[in-house]
Amino acid sequence: MTAGHLADLLIAAAILALALGVVLARQVFTAVALFVAFGLLMGFAWVRLEALDVALTEAAIGAGLSGLLLLGAARRLARTGAPVDEKPPRRAQVVAIGIACATVTAALGAAILALPDPAPSLAPMVVASLPALDLGNPVTGVLMGFRALDTLLEAAVLALAVIGIWALTPNRAWGGAPGWTQPRATEGPLALLARLLPPFGIVVAAHVLWVGADAPGGKFQAAAILAAMWLLPWMAGLAAPPPTGAAWLRAAVAVGPLAFILAGFGGLLLEGAFLAYAPGAAKATILAVEVVLTGSIAVALALLVLGPAVAR
Amino acid sequence: MTATVFGLLGAALVGIGLFGLLARPEPLLRILAFNLLGGGVFLVFGAVARRGAAAGLAADPVPQAIVLTGIVVAFAATTLAVALVLRLAEAEDRP
Numbered sequence A: 001m002t003a004g005h006l007a008d009l010l011i012a013a014a015i016l017a018l019a020l021g022v023v024l025a026r027q028v029f030t031a032v033a034l035f036v037a038f039g040l041l042m043g044f045a046w047v048r049l050e051a052l053d054v055a056l057t058e059a060a061i062g063a064g065l066s067g068l069l070l071l072g073a074a075r076r077l078a079r080t081g082a083p084v085d086e087k088p089p090r091r092a093q094v095v096a097i098g099i100a101c102a103t104v105t106a107a108l109g110a111a112i113l114a115l116p117d118p119a120p121s122l123a124p125m126v127v128a129s130l131p132a133l134d135l136g137n138p139v140t141g142v143l144m145g146f147r148a149l150d151t152l153l154e155a156a157v158l159a160l161a162v163i164g165i166w167a168l169t170p171n172r173a174w175g176g177a178p179g180w181t182q183p184r185a186t187e188g189p190l191a192l193l194a195r196l197l198p199p200f201g202i203v204v205a206a207h208v209l210w211v212g213a214d215a216p217g218g219k220f221q222a223a224a225i226l227a228a229m230w231l232l233p234w235m236a237g238l239a240a241p242p243p244t245g246a247a248w249l250r251a252a253v254a255v256g257p258l259a260f261i262l263a264g265f266g267g268l269l270l271e272g273a274f275l276a277y278a279p280g281a282a283k284a285t286i287l288a289v290e291v292v293l294t295g296s297i298a299v300a301l302a303l304l305v306l307g308p309a310v311a312r
Numbered sequence B: 001m002t003a004t005v006f007g008l009l010g011a012a013l014v015g016i017g018l019f020g021l022l023a024r025p026e027p028l029l030r031i032l033a034f035n036l037l038g039g040g041v042f043l044v045f046g047a048v049a050r051r052g053a054a055a056g057l058a059a060d061p062v063p064q065a066i067v068l069t070g071i072v073v074a075f076a077a078t079t080l081a082v083a084l085v086l087r088l089a090e091a092e093d094r095p
Helices: A003-024 A028-048 A052-080 A091-113 A123-133 A138-146 A148-166 A189-211 A219-235 A247-271 A282-306 B002-023 B027-051 B061-093
Strands: none
Touching: A003 A028, A003 B002, A003 B027, A028 A052, A028 B002, A028 B027, A052 A219, A052 A282, A052 B027, A052 B061, A091 B002, A091 B027, A123 A138, A123 A282, A123 B061, A138 A148, A138 A282, A138 B061, A148 A247, A148 A282, A148 B061, A189 A219, A189 A282, A219 A282, A219 B061, A247 A282, A282 B061, B002 B027, B027 B061
């Protein structure tokens, strides 16, 4: 057994233990803390699976932004009390649920052990078609070229989620600023980092976006970093979020998907297919759309974490 | 070997997440459990991608791109679910 295999087993065992801890935790707060650790270790799992793009996304969104959102929610629920009007299931029911879930796991595990060998793969097709897009990162090629419709719909999902969350705004708070007022941090690591990190974070995000064409990285990772850099001063009480009624904020959320749709219709006009790219102009078009999309996704991600407007 | 280990871990996470979703009444824990379930499905995709290493790539990029999309969509769904739970708690707080 090599060191790599040992690392696989250790990472897998730790993830398994954390997942069990989340489900069996007595306190919601404990479960959330374990879940954040779970997200970080999942990042390692993705590195071991040679999926660096996914690892970056998992670390930024799965552990970072999710952790922020869930810890804040757990704290609020500790104050208001959780809306539970349901009794926990009886012991016999828990046993039955456990048996059913173990059966699902066993069936899925058997399916994984029975996967065909050699495994079917679309990698050769992607590699063969990638030069047409002038991109070096095959995952970006799939996201922006061959499966661009998925990415477009995903950008639309983020905008719809913002609308959905804003729809939960209480009447008297409509159009106001989202997010609870944070106490101003005057000393300690948060006060320092909230001032120090954003300039560096913005540069790192621009880099991650730019290298995404040829190396692991891209708009989702860059947008998650940007969103975190926006949320950091808010958490430290140094900056207030803009009011949800601001026209520029709403435009910022919508412009990314709209630019993508426009590029799609451009392809329909020039090449005869929605989201087709003109030969030679593919990389320029993709990069332009990605830059606009990064801004929109960053704003949407931050607004999703902030939640609906709050009555003050 | 790596693909099989994490594929089986994915299968285990699906079961654990499903159990939490059905057996725990706390809404926030159900959201966490749902995310565990989703993480398990993503890992199964990752295992399939790793097995599909070909043409000089260490893994099939198509499932990887789908997982990337999935993580972002799962996050959007989680934020919406959390917002609903908080709003519900607030509404029940005020008789």
